[in-house]
Amino acid sequence: LAKTTQPISMDSYEGQEVNITCSHNNIATNDYITWYQQFPSQGPRFIIQGYKTKVTNEVASLFIPADRKSSTLSLPRVSLSDTAVYYCLVGGLVWAGNMLTFGGGTRLMVKP
Amino acid sequence: DGGITQSPKYLFRKEGQNVTLSCEQNLNHDAMYWYRQDPGQGLRLIYYSQIVNDFQKGDIAEGYSVSREKKESFPLTVTSAQKNPTAFYLCASSFGTSGNSYEQYFGPGTRLTVT
Numbered sequence: 484l485a486k487t488t489q490p491i492s493m494d495s496y497e498g499q500e501v502n503i504t505c506s507h508n509n510i511a512t513n514d515y516i517t518w519y520q521q522f523p524s525q526g527p528r529f530i531i532q533g534y535k536t537k538v539t540n541e542v543a544s545l546f547i548p549a550d551r552k553s554s555t556l557s558l559p560r561v562s563l564s565d566t567a568v569y570y571c572l573v574g575g576l577v578w579a580g581n582m583l584t585f586g587g588g589t590r591l592m593v594k595p
Numbered sequence: 596d597g598g599i600t601q602s603p604k605y606l607f608r609k610e611g612q613n614v615t616l617s618c619e620q621n622l623n624h625d626a627m628y629w630y631r632q633d634p635g636q637g638l639r640l641i642y643y644s645q646i647v648n649d650f651q652k653g654d655i656a657e658g659y660s661v662s663r664e665k666k667e668s669f670p671l672t673v674t675s676a677q678k679n680p681t682a683f684y685l686c687a688s689s690f691g692t693s694g695n696s697y698e699q700y701f702g703p704g705t706r707l708t709v710t
Contacts (some may be wrong), residue, residue: 526697526701532698584640588637
């Protein structure tokens, strides 16, 4: 499984854009990059997933450089409710037995 | 509404007792998973099942057992052999070959306290 490294914690203020970078130097050719959000005492929630270049949905963008050895989750104009732990995962198809490994995640604190 | 349910939300047991955590999904997913989360830590995989009547050990299966008799259900038993059972337990499911298989859907979790 590709190992991921991301900052333990980050602070931001309401209305700012937040970028969380994840390193995954040994990513495999068929691996996808997935980000999850987790609030205290709740299960993680899928945010976004990508393979290369840029992916955007209604809540976030995911930037992946050509070498795919890192990725950046971008949260535009964060609010207090975005305070959570964000996990970067790298892996293949779950149904094919490629388990996703959750590391420690990045604790984002959004301040007023 | 489709989703995953886990019950109960909080569970208290005495040391030496086995306890079974419930996980039910109505998403028609083939695969189901159990994770354990300790305070301030990430999730660790206990068991997973890709299809009915089949399951595999994850990274920390010792002291746990599961069954998958129905597609919708994947109960987890925490046995007395588990040395540190107090934790937050999360169940998840995902599509098999028929859909987007990179996303896991999580239940609300069960917080187990053993004293």
